Amino acid sequence: MTTLKDVANLANVSIATVSRVFSESSAVTSETRKKVINAAEILDYHPNALGRQLRNLETKTILIVVPDITNTFFSNVIRSIESIASDNGFQVFLADTKNRPENEERVIDHLRNKQVDGVILLTARTNVASLNKLSEDYPVVLACEYMEHSNIPSVSIDNISSARKVSNHFFQLGHKKVAHISGPMEVVLSRDRLRGYKQSVLENRQEINSLFIQEGDFSYESGYQLMEKLLALESPPSAVFAANDEMAIGAINAIKHYKLRVPEDISVAGFDDIKMSRIFAPPLTTISQPALEIGEKAMKLLLDIMGGEEVTKRHIVLNDQLIIRDSCKRF
Amino acid sequence: MTTLKDVANLANVSIATVSRVFSESSAVTSETRKKVINAAEILDYHPNALGRQLRNLETKTILIVVPDITNTFFSNVIRSIESIASDNGFQVFLADTKNRPENEERVIDHLRNKQVDGVILLTARTNVASLNKLSEDYPVVLACEYMEHSNIPSVSIDNISSARKVSNHFFQLGHKKVAHISGPMEVVLSRDRLRGYKQSVLENRQEINSLFIQEGDFSYESGYQLMEKLLALESPPSAVFAANDEMAIGAINAIKHYKLRVPEDISVAGFDDIKMSRIFAPPLTTISQPALEIGEKAMKLLLDIMGGEEVTKRHIVLNDQLIIRDSCKRF
DNA sequence: AAAGTGTTTGTAAACGTTTACAAACTATAA
DNA sequence: TTATAGTTTGTAAACGTTTACAAACACTTT
Structure with missing residues (x-):
């Protein structure tokens, strides 16, 4: 050398x-x-970057922690983070936790090890206490996610109100029997979306039917299987709100498999507006998160924190949008 | 600190x-x-990892360079690389080049900077000479990709024969007018798949019709647009082989948009066997690459090289498989 | 010619580790 | 008791940078 x-x-x-x-x-x-x-x-x-970094006590590198690289929803967030980072002379590395909290922990150690100057988490399944501690000591920003009872800077949409919006859309279309395929209950996002759904049901003077609430894991397969369960009910729903697009697509395929049609027989809506939701037949009604803006705001927040600035606005909530396509129909 | x-x-x-x-x-x-x-x-x-790494002159970290995180095909490759890496005490970072050769160059500098001990490239658009030089000096492995006239270790399938296989499948089904939507010509993979297609056309005693060869860029949009061009021909093809699944899906949607049916009116096949190709309607006939095995073999090769072993078998070619689903029909 | 000023260069000490080597122990055997 | 061997600890030098400070040099100005 x-x-x-x-x-x-x-x-x-x-x-x-x-x-x-x-x-x-x-x-x-x-x-x-x-x-x-x-x-x-x-x-x-x-x-030699190591020599330089050691001497300067900074790496000019940040890490993006992704729960699942397979999920294309994160791609746009990642890309806008990268763009802002690179404008500011920062390198970006990605780490995939495969939805495993233990991987999250392991990856976060890069921060304590001083291998990176800051971290943007697109997932937060670790327990609040340890994440709070981490955020006190190191620059951390949550994007898309947030943590309850915590002061960790975050950029996201209001998942409760978005979910309510989707569900209300069904009721406005005249549906009475609206089901929800939720995400895993250990993530806040899923709990919020479920809460929004429930609020909407009650607002619309319907009863909450626990058979209409099925817990999935954000995967296509779980969407498919849980839809099969819903179809097997004595009185199946006429509309299904899935907590993400991948499960919604799974649900649609299950419906098709039973020779029923979407939206003629059953309406389905998703969440995230991944590229596939536009491409799929029928194109999916869904919530579009402002992925680019989330990434941008998150990176800027992180830059401020790394720059030692006193950040006053620690929680940024952005506007989402209900995208109406062809997967829902008047009942 | x-x-x-x-x-x-x-x-x-x-x-x-x-x-x-x-x-x-x-x-x-x-x-x-x-x-x-x-x-x-x-x-x-x-x-402090930097102190340790500087002293040891190794980082125990490798970098995976991905052309496009949006493309789910790479996910499985990445995950199997990660699994082997972690078994061997290596950290893995990901870098996304967004299909830009200049990003590739920039990212490869991490190797020269000694920020990582080795690199697995899932893309190789840089020029051969500089990549050859790099590979002489540092541990580099190509996965899915390879370089002509180069000795850089690689793990991939034989794209020429796979493409020939797909195209032959059409001819066996009685099609005579088989078109090809290729990938961008600056990548070897695209050139190979095109070559395989041409070989198959000639083997089957047909003429190569240059109108039947359209160059895309692996994106859904390009598949859609080029299919529109093919449909506009005086004598349109009865079968279309797209160089990847995303373009194939684009082509199918274009066909549907013109009120034609797949496979009844036109047969379509893709390449890669991404998850969506199973989920889409109609499920796509495609080539399945052994993603897990590619990742595994690539990482093991890299470990050998980093370990200073003399690697004799520098090019590993694995078997692919033609997956026949519902997007192709007898003519 | 001397003094003053501004620019370019060199010396040496850090940054946080690991490790060869030496020193200091402890335990056992003669 | 002393000698020997084995174990545990400490000292100090590296790894490749950057940078405060000092020195050297090249100009002006007097």
């Missing part, structure tokens, strides 16, 4: 000078610069 | 001892260990 020293020797200057050339930190005469560049070229020198 | 020194002071031992406790590198009496652990606990000490 060639180091500053090697280049310095060949160029006949001190390592300080070579360092100055590469870090562009202070003036070097164009003559010496040329000598240095030349020597570096010959030796194929590349600055 | 608390360091070895702080812990050493509080525990009344030398920093060497503290280091030994945390690196588990040599024996420490249980009594001193207890003192150290205790002090570390009090001070909330976490070893």
Whole structure:
């Protein structure tokens, strides 16, 4: 490996000078610069990031923790984070937790290890206490997610009101029997969406039917299976609100499998507005989260925190939008 | 920040001892260990990875370079890489190049900077010469991809023969007018799949019709648009082979949009066997790449190279499989 | 020619680890 | 008791950078 020293020797200057050339930190005469560049070229020198980072006590790197790289919803969030990060001279690494809280813990250690300067979490299944502690000590921002009873900076939509909006849409279309396929109850998002659904049911003077509430895990398969269960009911729902698009698509396929039609026989709505929801037949009515804006705001928040600024507005709630497509019909 | 020194002071031992406790590198009496652990606990000490990595001149980290996180095909490859990596004590970071060669270059610098010990590239759009050079100096493995005229270790399927297989399938079903929506010509994969298609056309004693070859960019949108072009032909094809599933789905939707049916009016096949190809209606006939095995083999190859072993078998070609579903029909 | 000013360079000390080597223990054997 | 061997600990030097400070140099100005 060639180091500053090697280049310095060949160029006949001190390592300080070579360092100055590469870090562009202070003036070097164009003559010496040329000598240095030349020597570096010959030796194929590349600055060692570890040395630099150790000395500077910063990595200029952030980590995005994704619950599931398979879920395309996160892609846009990630890309807008990356774009802002790169504008500000930060590298971005991604880590996939595969929906496992223990992986989340493990990955967060990169922060304590000083391998990255900050973290944006797109998932927060770890317990509140330890995440709170982490956030006191290190720059952490939650995006899409948030934590109850916690002061961890977050950027998200109001999932309760969005879910209510979807469910109300069904009632406005004249449906009375509206079911909900929820996400896993250990994540706040799922609980919020369920809460919004329940609020809407009560607002519309219907009873909450526990048979109409099925807990899935955000996967296509769970959407499919739980829809089968709903279809098997003596009095099946005429409308189904799934807590994400992938489950909604699973539900639709289950309905199709039983030779029923969407939306003619059963209406279905999803959540997230992933690309597939536009492409699928029928195109899915769903909630569109402002993914780009979430990513942007989250990264800016993180930059502020890493910059040591006192952040006053710690929770940013953005507007979502109900996208009406063809998967729901008047009852 | 608390360091070895702080812990050493509080525990009344030398920093060497503290280091030994945390690196588990040599024996420490249980009594001193207890003192150290205790002090570390009090001070909330976490070893600084940069210091460690600099000293050891290795990071125990690899980087996976993905062309497009949006493309779910890569997910399984990534996950099997991660699994093998973690079994061997390696961390994994992901970087997304958004299909931009310049991002590829930038990301590869992490290797030269010594931020990671090795790289697995799921994309190789950089020029051969510079990639060859890189691979001489650092541990690099190509997965799914490969480079012509190059000795860079790679794990992939034989895209030419797979494409031929798909196309032959159409001819066996009695089709005569088989079109191809290719990927971008700057990537080898696309060129190979096109080559396989052409070979199949000739084998089946048909003429190569340049109107039947349309160059896309692997996106849904390009599949849709190019299918529109094919439909507009005076004599449109009766079967279309798209170079990946996303374009195939785009093509199907274009066909549907013109009130034609798949497969009754036009047969369509894809490539990659992403999850959506099973879920979509009609389920897609496609080539299934052994994603898990590719990831596994690629990571093992990388481990060998990083371990300094002389790798003799540098190119691993795995078997794919033609998955016949409902999107193709006898002509 | 001397003094003053501004620019460029070099020296050396850090950043937080690990580890070769030496020193200091402890336990056993003669 | 002393010698020997084995274990545990400490000292100090590295790993590749950056940067405060000092030194050296090149100009002006007097």
